[in-house]
Amino acid sequence: MVRAAETGQMVAGRLAAIEERIDAACRRSGRSREAVTLIGVSKTFSAESVREVVEAGVRILGENRVQEAEEKMTLLSDLLVEWHLIGHLQSNKARRAVEIFDMIHSVDSLKLAERIDTNCREAGKRMPVLLEVNLGGEETKAGVAAAEVPALCQRIARLPNIELQGLMTVPPFLDDLEAVRPFFRRLRELRDEVRRLGIVGPDFSHLSMGMSHDFETAIEEGATFVRIGTALFGKRGVG
Ligand SMILES: *Cc1c(COP(=O)(O)O)cnc(C)c1O
Numbered sequence: 001m002v003r004a005a006e007t008g009q010m011v012a013g014r015l016a017a018i019e020e021r022i023d024a025a026c027r028r029s030g031r032s033r034e035a036v037t038l039i040g041v042s043k044t045f046s047a048e049s050v051r052e053v054v055e056a057g058v059r060i061l062g063e064n065r066v067q068e069a070e071e072k073m074t075l076l077s078d079l080l081v082e083w084h085l086i087g088h089l090q091s092n093k094a095r096r097a098v099e100i101f102d103m104i105h106s107v108d109s110l111k112l113a114e115r116i117d118t119n120c121r122e123a124g125k126r127m128p129v130l131l132e133v134n135l136g137g138e139e140t141k142a143g144v145a146a147a148e149v150p151a152l153c154q155r156i157a158r159l160p161n162i163e164l165q166g167l168m169t170v171p172p173f174l175d176d177l178e179a180v181r182p183f184f185r186r187l188r189e190l191r192d193e194v195r196r197l198g199i200v201g202p203d204f205s206h207l208s209m210g211m212s213h214d215f216e217t218a219i220e221e222g223a224t225f226v227r228i229g230t231a232l233f234g235k236r237g238v239g
Contacts (some may be wrong), residue, residue: 041229120161166206
């Protein structure tokens with residue numbers, strides 16, 4: 001059994017190492033550190049572990065299931081943090097998601113966007129959202145095809161109660177980071193293309209991409225949000 005003070009130190013050490021790598025990737029690519037925001041992906045990790053990473057300095061938490069997130073939020077309501085939904089959202093859970101999350105990265109259909117918009121109107125809330133793109137064409141993954149992105153952005157951007165702020169992707173898991181790079185680059189090109197078309201607002205700037213094993217490559221290609229779980233919390237399942 002590891003004592004809380006020790007695990008707290010381990011978390012602080014892991015966060016410092018991640019921060020150093022983010023800094024270095026920003027320097028390599030001529031980007032400012034402020035352009036990249038770290039999301040601590042707390043799915044499957046206990047409320048106690050989440051408290052430790054927040055005490056170490058993480059300000060945004062990412063969860064992929066509404067119910068799991070809600071349970072932790074209840075236990076951690078004293079913390080000043082943002083909660084972002086990064087996993088697939090079923091329409092019937094959209095209302096609750098709108099109530100409890102600060103941002104939704106995983107909008108993957110017009111129907112879901114419309115549902116979130118309606119729920120926002122009812123809740124008197126405006127929700128920042130990202131459109132999730134499935135660039136690898138993997139059947140097991142959520143997200144819209146690249147070819148659909150401009151038309152979908154145009155329609156989602158017109159919904160009055162949500163704020164379309166950019167794109168999100170989970171590329172294929174590949175050990176060779178140079179093989180992952182084209183997926184990140186493609187997402188940036190898609191964002192730039194949509195902006196050029198003038199069909200979205202000025203806030204359409206975000207690229208949510210990069211996880212524990214590939215976040216530096218994602219930053220080099222323009223990531224504005226990196227979603228980091230295991231590199232921060234330790235191995236999933238023991239947290
Ligand atoms: C789990 C998850 C992450 C974090 O993955 P790690 O490899 O643990 O960093 C990032 N994004 C999404 C959508 C996830 O589901």
